[in-house]
Amino acid sequence: MRKQQEDLIDKIHTQLVRVISETNGLNLVHTLELLLYSTSVDEAPMVRKSVEEFQRLLSDFNEQRADIFTLLDHPVAEAFFKFFKEFPIPYREEHIHLTGSLTAEFIYPRLKKLLTGKNKKIYEKKIKEVYKLSKLEINSPVDIDRLIRLKDDEEFTEYLRILYLPKLILTDRKVHTEAAYHMAKTLYKNFNVGTIRLKFTLSRANNMASEQIPGASDVSTEDVVLGLYDGFMKFKKENPFFDFVLSPCFRKEHDFFDKGNFKTKEDHFNSQVDDLLHLIEKHPEVARYLNEVDTVGDEKELYRKKHFMALRSGFRKLQYKGFKIRSHHGETWHCLKRGIQAADNAMNIWHISTLEHGLSLGINPNYYFHRVFQHIVKLNSRGEPVNKSSHQYRELIAMDWHDEHVKEKLLKGKKLNQEEITSFLKTKFHTARELESYQHDVLNRMINKNISLVSLPSSNMKLTKCFPD
Numbered sequence: 371m372r373k374q375q376e377d378l379i380d381k382i383h384t385q386l387v388r389v390i391s392e393t394n395g396l397n398l399v400h401t402l403e404l405l406l407y408s409t410s411v412d413e414a415p416m417v418r419k420s421v422e423e424f425q426r427l428l429s430d431f432n433e434q435r436a437d438i439f440t441l442l443d444h445p446v447a448e449a450f451f452k453f454f455k456e457f458p459i460p461y462r463e464e465h466i467h468l469t470g471s472l473t474a475e476f477i478y479p480r481l482k483k484l485l486t487g488k489n490k491k492i493y494e495k496k497i498k499e500v501y502k503l504s505k506l507e508i509n510s511p512v513d514i515d516r517l518i519r520l521k522d523d524e525e526f527t528e529y530l531r532i533l534y535l536p537k538l539i540l541t542d543r544k545v546h547t548e549a550a551y552h553m554a555k556t557l558y559k560n561f562n563v564g565t566i567r568l569k570f571t572l573s574r575a576n577n578m579a580s581e582q583i584p585g586a587s588d589v590s591t592e593d594v595v596l597g598l599y600d601g602f603m604k605f606k607k608e609n610p611f612f613d614f615v616l617s618p619c620f621r622k623e624h625d626f627f628d629k630g631n632f633k634t635k636e637d638h639f640n641s642q643v644d645d646l647l648h649l650i651e652k653h654p655e656v657a658r659y660l661n662e663v664d665t666v667g668d669e670k671e672l673y674r675k676k677h678f679m680a681l682r683s684g685f686r687k688l689q690y691k692g693f694k695i696r697s698h699h700g701e702t703w704h705c706l707k708r709g710i711q712a713a714d715n716a717m718n719i720w721h722i723s724t725l726e727h728g729l730s731l732g733i734n735p736n737y738y739f740h741r742v743f744q745h746i747v748k749l750n751s752r753g754e755p756v757n758k759s760s761h762q763y764r765e766l767i768a769m770d771w772h773d774e775h776v777k778e779k780l781l782k783g784k785k786l787n788q789e790e791i792t793s794f795l796k797t798k799f800h801t802a803r804e805l806e807s808y809q810h811d812v813l814n815r816m817i818n819k820n821i822s823l824v825s826l827p828s829s830n831m832k833l834t835k836c837f838p839d
Contacts, residue, residue: 375445378420378445379445379449379452380449381414381416381417382445382446382449383449383452383453385405385414386453387453388408389404389408390453398428402421402424402446405421406421406422406425420444420445420446421446423444423446424444424445424446424447427440427444428441454562455560455561455562456562457562459564460558460562460563460564460565460611461561461562461565462563462565462567463557463563463565464824465567465569465726465824465826466567466568467568467569467619467666468536468540468549468553468568468569468570468598469533469536469537469540469570469571470536471553472536472549472552472553473511473552473556474512474514474515475511476548476549476552477518477536477539478508478510478514480539480545481508481535481538481539484538484539493538494506496534497535497538500531501517501531501532501534514535517532517535518532518533518535518536519532520532530668540589540594541588541589542588542593543589543593543594543596543597543600544597546593546594546597546598547597547598547600547601547604548601549597549598549601550568550598550600550602550605551602551604553566553568554566554601554605554606554612554614555605558605558609558612564609564611564612564613565614565615566602566613566614566615567614567615568598568614568616568617569617569664569666570594570598570616570617570619571594571618571619571620572591572594572595572618572619572620572646573628573638573642590645591642591645591646591649595616595618595649596649596653596656599656599659599660602614602616602659614659615659615660615661615662616656616659616660617662617664618660618664619663619664619665619666620639620642620663620666620681621665621667622665622667622668622669622672622677622681622698623667623668623672624672624677624680627639635681636679636680636681636684639680639681639684640683640684642684643684643687643688646660646663647687647688647691661692661693662693662694662695662723663685663688663693663694663695663696664695664696664697664698664726665681665696665697665698665699665720666698669698669699669702669703669712670702670703670708671704672712673704673708673709673711673712673715674711674715675719677715678715678719678720679719682720685720685721689721694724695720695721695722695723696722696723696724696725696824697716697720697722697724697725697726699712699716699725699726699727699728700712700729700731700732701726701727701729701730703730704768705764705768706733706735706738706739706765706805707768707805707808708768709730710730710731710808710809710812713725713728713730713731713812714808717812717815717816717819717821722821723821723822724824725816725821725823725824726824726826727825727826728824728825731809731812731813731816731823732825735801735802735803735805735809736802736806739765739798739799739801739802739805740798740802742761742762742765742766742798743794743798745762746762746780746794747791750779750780750783750785750786751785753783753784754783755780756780756781756783763781766780766781769801770797770801771797772793772797773793773797776790776793776794776797780794
């Protein structure tokens, strides 16, 4: 059965190569249409049937009647994957994280070594705490994969938590070298990626209980950077076309710093900046690949101007030395206004050159707030209060209310009358209009300042749950 499937995929692939090579950058819909008009497809009824079926699925996906996995499992999608994998020019991976990209097969033997070593009880205890396990069973890469893979009902904070296992093994220069080589080889072999912009953490020393890594204090900035550099250069020597960018990341959270050796987050950050600049002076060969930095982490409570001051002077120093500043912003938020405000302040205070994610600038406020309105009204019609852990609750609290009693009734689950529903609708309307104006102002200044935006639709959807699909 699989042989028949593979034969069908090969035939579709042949037809795809022909129609794509004979046209010039057409979109998916038009490519499929031209495929069906082809005389060679007339002579391959199974190919025609499969393409027609994929067209219907694509339409269903656009109308939210089919999910993306149904599309990706289809023979036409597999033929497209084969086309992209065999494309003569390798692709660029512009946004990939070290800890989020190491495979279970890579992690397992190195973690197993820790779990059978002299400090095994320490590792077992920490893993149980972080992953909330009563019993630790890690006997194969499958067990690792189960722990580090984000589940459908999990969001951004869970994503940060489940990356704990790969962090455990990244505690010396040698494993960073092995990780970089493994990543380069795997991405090229499996996905035809020839350039990698790698996000990684310089220092994991901090006082956040959930982020404590045994041995993290023993690995230096030099170990991390030169380890990754050596691994990528090893692959580059084998494949001269390969290229890479090392993009050190700094966690934004105020509690994420080494309180044992520094009084403030600013002191720790400035020390890392000095280490970075000293390393480049000592190893000038690295400078070509290390000329930018990034910020990452949970930004829900990091949106005001004062939240940006701890890293400001360090970024200025880096910029003076020619570094570009990239930043993960507008990725998560307490309420949409704060998400826009966070991106705005990153642009104005840190003078970023690239905004990563930027989801808060891509959402249509009118659509977003009307969905909030619809959801809450439906709850209210059933006499149910708004869940305090939901984003609808946070948006409700953040709105500028003319009728406070309407808000209180919604929070308590007391049914509104028609006049009160209209009052809620007006509050929602003016909130959306004001944020749309603010959002467009930020976007226009981004254009004027030539600030790039790296949009990540799949992870934006997966981590924030702000879109229906």
